[in-house]
Amino acid sequence: MTSPVIEARNIVKSFGGVRAVDDVSVSVMPGEIHAVIGENGAGKSTLMRILAGVETPDSGSVRIDGKEIENSAKASIDAGISLVHQELSLIPEMTVAENIMLGAFPTNGGWTKTKEMKKIAADTLKEIGVEVDLDERISRLSVALRQFVEIARAVARKPKVLILDEPTATLTPAETDYLLSMLQRLASQGLAIIYISHRIPEVFKICNKVTILRDGKLVTNDSIGDLTPDKVIDQMVGRELHLDLTQRRPARELGELVLSAKGIKAPKVNGIDLEVSKGQIVGLGGLVGAGRTELLRAIIGADPRSAGRVTITSNGKKRVITGYLSAIKAGVAYVPEERRTDGLALTMTVAENIFLPNRKEISPTGVMPKGKISAFAKVLSEKVNLRPPEVTREAGQYSGGNQQKIVIAKWLGRKPSFIVLDEPTRGVDVGAKAEIHKLVKELADNGAAVLVISSDLPELLELSDLIHVVRDGKIAGTLTGAEATEKSVMSLAAGEKLVGA
Amino acid sequence: MTNQTVIKVGSTATGFWGKSRTLLARRTEGRAVVLFAIIATFVTVSQPLVFTAYQVTLGRIALIGLVALGLTAVILMGELDLSVASTLAVSGVIAVTVANQTNMAIGVLAALAAGVVVSLINAFFVAIVGINSFIATLGMLFALRGMAFVIADEAPVKLQNTDLGIAFGQPLLGPLTPRIMIFFLIFIAIQIFVSRVKAGREFLAVGGNRQAAYDAGIPVKRRIFTGFIISGVVASIAGIINAVERTSADPTSGSTVLLASFAAAIIGGNYLKGGKGSIIGTLIGAASLGMLQVALTISGVQIPIQEIFIGGILLIAVITDPSSLRAVWGSLSTTFQGIKNSLAK
Numbered sequence: 001m002t003s004p005v006i007e008a009r010n011i012v013k014s015f016g017g018v019r020a021v022d023d024v025s026v027s028v029m030p031g032e033i034h035a036v037i038g039e040n041g042a043g044k045s046t047l048m049r050i051l052a053g054v055e056t057p058d059s060g061s062v063r064i065d066g067k068e069i070e071n072s073a074k075a076s077i078d079a080g081i082s083l084v085h086q087e088l089s090l091i092p093e094m095t096v097a098e099n100i101m102l103g104a105f106p107t108n109g110g111w112t113k114t115k116e117m118k119k120i121a122a123d124t125l126k127e128i129g130v131e132v133d134l135d136e137r138i139s140r141l142s143v144a145l146r147q148f149v150e151i152a153r154a155v156a157r158k159p160k161v162l163i164l165d166e167p168t169a170t171l172t173p174a175e176t177d178y179l180l181s182m183l184q185r186l187a188s189q190g191l192a193i194i195y196i197s198h199r200i201p202e203v204f205k206i207c208n209k210v211t212i213l214r215d216g217k218l219v220t221n222d223s224i225g226d227l228t229p230d231k232v233i234d235q236m237v238g239r240e241l242h243l244d245l246t247q248r249r250p251a252r253e254l255g256e257l258v259l260s261a262k263g264i265k266a267p268k269v270n271g272i273d274l275e276v277s278k279g280q281i282v283g284l285g286g287l288v289g290a291g292r293t294e295l296l297r298a299i300i301g302a303d304p305r306s307a308g309r310v311t312i313t314s315n316g317k318k319r320v321i322t323g324y325l326s327a328i329k330a331g332v333a334y335v336p337e338e339r340r341t342d343g344l345a346l347t348m349t350v351a352e353n354i355f356l357p358n359r360k361e362i363s364p365t366g367v368m369p370k371g372k373i374s375a376f377a378k379v380l381s382e383k384v385n386l387r388p389p390e391v392t393r394e395a396g397q398y399s400g401g402n403q404q405k406i407v408i409a410k411w412l413g414r415k416p417s418f419i420v421l422d423e424p425t426r427g428v429d430v431g432a433k434a435e436i437h438k439l440v441k442e443l444a445d446n447g448a449a450v451l452v453i454s455s456d457l458p459e460l461l462e463l464s465d466l467i468h469v470v471r472d473g474k475i476a477g478t479l480t481g482a483e484a485t486e487k488s489v490m491s492l493a494a495g496e497k498l499v500g501a
Numbered sequence: 502m503t504n505q506t507v508i509k510v511g512s513t514a515t516g517f518w519g520k521s522r523t524l525l526a527r528r529t530e531g532r533a534v535v536l537f538a539i540i541a542t543f544v545t546v547s548q549p550l551v552f553t554a555y556q557v558t559l560g561r562i563a564l565i566g567l568v569a570l571g572l573t574a575v576i577l578m579g580e581l582d583l584s585v586a587s588t589l590a591v592s593g594v595i596a597v598t599v600a601n602q603t604n605m606a607i608g609v610l611a612a613l614a615a616g617v618v619v620s621l622i623n624a625f626f627v628a629i630v631g632i633n634s635f636i637a638t639l640g641m642l643f644a645l646r647g648m649a650f651v652i653a654d655e656a657p658v659k660l661q662n663t664d665l666g667i668a669f670g671q672p673l674l675g676p677l678t679p680r681i682m683i684f685f686l687i688f689i690a691i692q693i694f695v696s697r698v699k700a701g702r703e704f705l706a707v708g709g710n711r712q713a714a715y716d717a718g719i720p721v722k723r724r725i726f727t728g729f730i731i732s733g734v735v736a737s738i739a740g741i742i743n744a745v746e747r748t749s750a751d752p753t754s755g756s757t758v759l760l761a762s763f764a765a766a767i768i769g770g771n772y773l774k775g776g777k778g779s780i781i782g783t784l785i786g787a788a789s790l791g792m793l794q795v796a797l798t799i800s801g802v803q804i805p806i807q808e809i810f811i812g813g814i815l816l817i818a819v820i821t822d823p824s825s826l827r828a829v830w831g832s833l834s835t836t837f838q839g840i841k842n843s844l845a846k
Contacts, residue, residue, distance in 0.1 A: 054716065073716055089713035091706045093529070093777045102706060103717030107699045114697075153717075304834070322840070 003066060005030050005192040006051070006081065006161045011060035013046055020046045021057070022216040028161065028192045028209075033183060035203040035224075036196045038213035039236055039490075041455070044196050047213070048163050051194070052076050052083035064160065080160035084150050084167060092139040096132050097121040100153045124156040128182050143170045148179075155186070162186065163194040168202060169289045180206050198287045200229045200494045212236060233494065237457065237486040248462055249441060251481065255279045257313060258418050258449035259299070264308035266298035270473035271307075274299065276418065276449040281440065283464030284453045285489045291473035292453045293337055293422055299451075300327040300334055300420055314417035328357075330418070333411030335404070337422040337453075343407040346396030350386070350406055351377035353395050358413040380409040385435055401425075401432025408439060419443055421452045425459060437463060457486045469493050529770040529777055532821055533785040536768060536814070540789050548796040556676045558795045563684035565794075566787030567742070568758050569765035570684075570691055571735025573783040575728045576766055577695065579708040579775020580627060580634040582729060585736040586759035587645035588619050592740030593750035594653045597660045605665060609741055616737025617730060619645065624729035628722040642759075649752035657751040666748030680742050687735060692780045700727055708775025764811060765790055768818040789814070 004027035013021040021043045028034045036044050049055035051062055053069075053076030061068050064079040076083075090099045098105075100121040106113045118134050125132060130148045138146060147167060154162055164183075168176045184206055187193050197203055203210060203224075210227055212220040212235045220227075220235045255278030264272045268291040276282045284292045298305040301323040310321040312330040319330040327334075336342040344353055354377040355362060362376050363369060377391040384405040386398075395406055404424060411419065421440065425433040440463060444450050454460040460467060467479045469492035477492040544551045551558050568585050575582045592612040600608025619641060626637035660666050673679050695701035700723075706714040707724045715721050739758070744750035769786030771778030790811065797807045 074718060077718060085716075089710060089716060091709035091713060091776065093709055094705055098702065098706075102714070103703075103719050105699045105702065110698050110700065112697060112699045112702055 002029055004028055005065060006194075007063040007066075008047070008051060009061050009063070011047060011050055011062075012058045013043075013050060013055065014058055019216045021050070021213075023060075024213065024216075024218045026194075026211050026218075026221070028194060030160075030190045030192050031187050032209060033187050033193045033195055033207045035207035035210045036194060036213065037198065037200075037203060037210065037232065037236065039455075039457075042213040042236075043216040044213055045165055048083060048165055048194070048196060051161075051163060052081055054083070077157065080158075081163065082154035082157050082159035082161070083163045083165070084154050085165060088143075088146050088150055090138045090146055090150060090153075093137055095135050095137055096125075096141070096149055097134040099138055099149055100124060100156050102153065104157065120156060121152070124152045128152055128155055128186075129178075144172065144175045147171060151179075151182075159191070161192045161194065163196075165196045166198065166289075167195075168197065168199060176202065198494050200232055203232070204229060233487055233490050237490050249281065249444070249465060251465070252279065255447070259310070259312055259451070261299050261310045262308060264295060264298050264305055264310070266294055266303060266305040266308075268294040268473050269298055269305075272470075272473070272475055274451075274468070274475075276451055278417075278447055278449055279444050281444045281450040281452060281463050281465050283460045283467040284451065284470055285455075285457070285460050285467050286470035286476075286493045288455060290470045290493070292470050294473075295470065296420055296422060296451065296453060300324060300332050302327075302334065312418055331414070331416050333357075333414065333416035333419045335407050335411070335419070335421040335424055337426070339400075339403055339407050344395045344403055347394055349392050350381060350395055350398075351391040353406055354380055354391070354410040354413065357410050361413060376413065377409075380412050381406070383412060384409040384439060399429070399432070401428040401436070404428055404436060405432070405439075408436070412443075416443075416448060418449045419451070421450070423453055423455065425454075425456065433459075457489060460489065461486065471495055529779055530782040530785055531770070532818060533769045533782050533789070536818060537785050537789045540793050540814075544792055544796045548799050550799050551792055551796045554795075556672070556678075558792060559676075559681045560678060561795050562788050562791030563681045565758075565761045565765055565791050566784060567684050567687065567739045568736050568755075569762035569769075569783050569787050570688055570780060571732040572762050573766050573769075573771055573778065573780055574691060574695070574704065574731040575634075576771050576773060577704045577708050577775060577778055578725060578728050579711070579773075580725065580728065581638060581773065582623065582732045583635065583638040583759065584619060584623060584641035584645055585732060585762060586755040587642045587649065588616055588733055588736040589740035589743065589755040589758055590750075590752055591619075591645045591649040591652070592616055592737035593744035593754060594649045594658055594752055596741045597658045597744050597750035598652060601658070601661045605662060605745075612741050613734060613737050616733040616740075619737075620729040620731075620733030621726070623733065624726040627729070628725040646752070653750065653752040655752070657749045660745065660748040660750070663748050666745050669742075669745045680746060683738065683742065687738070688780065688784055691731065691735075694731075695780055700724060704728060705776060708772075708777070710776065761790065761811075764815050767815060770818075786818075 007027040009025050011021050011024050012019070024043070024047060026034070026036070036047065038044050046055060050057045053071055053073045056071050062071070063069065064081070069075050069079045091102065094102070097118045101117050106116045106120070121134055128148065128151060130152065132141070132145060132149065138149065141149065147170060151164070151167065167179060171179060180202060183193055183195070195203070195207060207224055209223055210220065210232065211218065212232065214236060257275055257277050259274065259276040261272070261274040264274070272295055284295070286292050294303065297303040298308070299310055301321050311318050312321055312327070312332065314331040319326065321327045321330060340346060351374050355373045358376065362372055374391050378389065381389045381391055386402055386405050386409065395403060398406065424440065425436055428436065437459070440450060440452065452463055454463070461484055464484070465480070467484050467489060469476045469479065469489055471493060476495070479488055568589060572582055572585055592615055595615050596608040596612035599611040623638055623641055626632045627634045669679050671678065673682060695704055703714065703719050703724055706717070706719060707721050711721060740755070743754055765786040766778070766783045767773070767786070768789055769778070769782030769784070771782055793810065793814070794807060797810060
């Protein structure tokens with residue numbers, strides 16, 4: 001009977017009142033590949049950061065070989081835990097060898113022993129079966145190769161436990177296959193591997209055990225043999241709360257076409273066609289990193305696209321969208337994902353923020369009459385139910401939900417024909433969320449075309465007349481009406497239907 | 502097991518030219534070298550005197566470049582040190598004042614000690630308190646300048662040992678004056694430090710991705726202290742050299758040094774955000790600037806006009822950066838594509 005290499009007991013971690021990880025215990029045996037899966041925001045990454053000592057838990061302990069370890073990055077590294085981050089943590093202008101050995105350069109009285117450093121790096125790369133020029137700078141490598149260098153760095157420390165946080169998110173299928181067989185090989189040598197992924201087929205291919213988290217809680221801890229892909233998805237989404245279908249918009253006749261996007265290509269977007277009609281709400285579902293935000297920004301010209309043609313028809317006039325300014329002219333309103341940095345000037349007042357996109361309407365001459373601005377802002381902030389509706393307050397003093405209302409309000413003044421919302425209610429309280437949903441529906445009822453990205457499945461289902469699920473920069477499937485359920489969206493997003501393909 | 506599958510990548514270039522191309526693409530000094538070559542060609546044709554009187558040119562390069570070398574250590578980590586010019590002034594004044602009362606050696610030590618103290622204060626505010634280095638060192642810029650005036654009693658301090666000062670301006674080894682020799686020695690020392698010593702090699706990591714450097718177990722704060730000490734001590738040395746060579750320490754000295762040092766570092770391919778650049782780049786940047794200044798001076802171009810030239814070169818150096826060029830190209834091609842689409846309609 002072998003004992004677990006790593007054991008996490010009763011880990012609890014809260015962020016501002018939200019329990020990100022709620023009393024979770026996990027243990028992994030040597031040679032085991034243990035999958036940790038869950039929806040976006042289920043607490044996987046937080047749990048892993050706690051194991052790696054980068055994040056401090058509110059309570060609970062981490063044990064290596066039965067011994068409790070101190071909570072610090074250094075203690076975790078010394079105890080043999082290596083974390084391969086989701087965001088790459090390489091130094092772009094350093095060489096491959098230097099990156100693999102970062103923080104652990106072999107030295108002789110302060111002098112680096114370059115030859116020895118290169119030798120260890122070369123041996124490690126050989127061990128994982130990747131051949132890269134050791135003197136190449138990271139900034140000149142492909143994203144996939146950087147991922148392998150990152151793994152080499154973790155392996156070079158001779159860890160007992162290797163944690164990988166969505167390592168295949170940026171890899172092609174061939175590279176993914178290669179990575180998976182590499183992990184199997186490392187596990188067969190006795191390494192314990194914790195593998196975080198959204199991709200169900202990969203989990204069934206290489207993992208022995210599965211831990212499923214939902215809303216920070218542990219819901220399943222089973223051998224892979226006891227599970228099926230279907231069961232896993234059930235457990236991931238299985239909320240008690242059933243969809244209130246009365247909240248859904250009734251089916252309707254499609255109005256005239258507002259947005260027509262054909263063959264859109266951009267970084268992380270591999271050729272997507274998309275149409276949105278007057279009065280229609282189209283939802284974009286998918287996992288974080290699937291390319292939804294990139295698609296949306298490429299469509300409205302906020303980021304350059306490498307191919308594709310976009311037209312927007314408003315007031316009977318058809319315009320080709322070449323850049324963000326032409327999109328604004330065509331009547332696009334963009335509510336970005338990062339409202340605090342991209343959507344609002346936090347140190348300016350509500351009135352000033354609302355004034356920004358409406359300069360021409362309020363003051364055609366360029367003079368800024370304060371009273372007129374305030375009056376204009378007042379009307380709009382009442383429309384979105386800003387509380388309190390004090391337009392002379394700084395935007396930064398409002399809560400997240402109210403800030404989002406200000407962002408929406410500032411666009412309302414332009415009577416937009418096409419509204420684009422990226423994660424409109426992330427970090428917003430329940431009450432404001434319902435209000436924002438109501439606003440979005442009203443906008444569509446009044447004839448606007450709406451495109452919305454949401455990782456919040458109930459929200460996506462409630463708002464959208466039509467849902468495109470994006471995976472790997474392509475539309476993996478389109479769902480309408482009754483066929484759109486949490487499960488069907490999740491299956492498409494996670495690629496479960498591709499088993500064996 | 503698919504043990505044999507190997508993903509192979511990296512440079513496939515062979516032969517002399519292929520290897521040179523790879524080397525050039527890997528280094529950050531490419532632009533600086535090209536700019537240097539252009540200026541050198543221009544100077545050779547118009548003012549060959551710049552090379553005949555190489556002693557003057559080298560002296561000029563050493564004057565501009567010395568402070569820039571130290572500054573680069575800080576820039577590599579993505580921090581700024583605006584206090585270098587004031588450190589230079591205050592060190593000169595301290596060196597001469599103390600030397601007049603005791604002897605030169607003690608004066609030099611006192612000035613160097615002042616440089617270290619200034620660096621420690623800078624680094625304390627940046628690394629420990631967490632103040633943006635621009636602001637922290639801007640404060641020091643004013644404070645030290647004021648202090649130089651107070652110590653000097655608001656007038657240049659004469660060095661009593663004028664023989665030493667005169668000797669210091671003379672060639673010591675072949676055509677090389679002590680200033681030029683010290684400049685090259687310091688260049689070699691810092692270059693070796695950042696390319697061979699563990700602590701120095703980690704500067705690039707601290708500037709490139711501070712969180713990653715920290716996660717990898719690099720003592721980031723200690724590295725920042727080291728960087729500021731290099732910058733401060735080198736500025737002190739420059740101040741001492743200036744004062745001794747001129748046999749007088751002027752509290753207003755070094756007013757143009759700050760901008761010239763940053764210009765040399767930037768032309769040399771160093772990113773102000775850190776994580777990209779090199780000491781060699783700064784040397785090339787300083788050499789380009791020095792050569793240009795001497796050529797323009799020989800041609801009788803006035804100082805203000807020279808500054809216009811330097812400003813122009815600085816902008817050219819920055820906008821010809823490959824990533825800026827790519828960004829410009831990207832937005833241009835989207836626009837062209839849009840125009841093409843509208844025409845096709």
